[in-house]
Amino acid sequence: MLHPHHQAALDRFVTAYSQKDEVQAIIVGGSLVKGFGKPGSDLDVLIVIDEESYQKRQATGDLSYYSTDFTDYEGGYVDGKHIGISFLEKVAEMGSEPARAAFWKSFIAWSRNDPTELQTLLNRITTYPEEGVQERIHRFMAQVQAMQWYVGEGEKHNNPYLLSWSANRAVLFTARMLLAHNRLFFPYHKWMLRMLELAQDIPTDYLSKVDQLMRNPSVEGTRDLCDLVLEYRDWGTPSTFWTNYFLQDSELNWMNGQTPIEDL
Known part of the structure; x- marks a missing residue:
């Protein structure tokens, strides 16, 4: 939702940028349109430019955008990227x-x-990719199973970094399993848990257990969260043992240049 001061900032931005020859369209995204924003949130824009200009910007890495010229509320700014x-x-x-x-x-x-x-293209982008979803869930599940082991190693070796890392990744990949099950996008880390609040089918106490674990990382809490999700439903039978998935996604992925499992 855009508050009146956000809409006013957008109107000023559109008035200015629609005069630029390279600009073909202006798309508004970010936390405000997702329903996650606050009155003080920034305004996120995606500036669609002609292909020649885009290729030039891409070659130089000059794709980001930031300006305080169009906002008149405290801490306000417009940011985004050229695409x-x-x-x-x-x-x-x-x-x-x-x-x-x-x-x-x-x-x-x-x-x-x-x-x-352009709208048709946006509709294609925001249609959840059903192909391969079960395989992705099993790959996320393998990471969860790995964290059940790693968190114990953190305790055994008195390694608070490893314990905390394992707890964080247990949250990440149990969340990825649940998001994929509900056909909801992973919006990166900032809004992941807010996105899960929209899910129709997750364990009742999942979010509260996540909050407890993040405030007090522990072996018991990590394994409890993992078990909660792993036992929540029948996730199907993976095509291989979890260690093979983990090996491919966390140790050997550099060999074929595939997207890191965290960012799928």
Whole structure:
């Protein structure tokens, strides 16, 4: 939801940037459109520019955007990135969940041309990728099972870093399992738990157990959370033992250049 001061900032931004020849459309995303924002939240924009300009910016790495020129509320700013249609097409074809989640509930604030094709592309991006979802769940599950072992190693070796790391990753990958089960995007870490609040089918006390574990990482709490999710439902039979998944996703993924398991 855009508050009146956000809408006023957007209006000023659109008025200014729609005059730039390279700008083809302006999309609004971020926490505000997802329903996670606050009155003091920043305004997130995705500036669609012509392909030649996008390729030039991509070559120099000059893709980000930040400005306080259009906001008049305390701490306010507009930020985002420059993108091209080729980028959007690639996200629609093979984008990770965080890449897709950036466009979830976004809207086109302005377009130089008929926005129908652009909206169709956004619809493709924000359709949950059903293909391979069971395999992804099993890969996330393997990470959860690995954390049940690693957290014990943290305690055994009096290694608080390893214990805390294991607890955090147990939260991450139990959450990934539940998000995938509910066909909800992983919006990266900042909004992961807020996204889970929208899930229809998760263990009743999952979020409270996550909160307790993050405030007090422990072996018992980590294993309890893992068991809660692993035993919540029949997750199906993985095609291989969890150690093989873990080996491929956490130790050998560099060999084939695949997206890290954390970012799928």
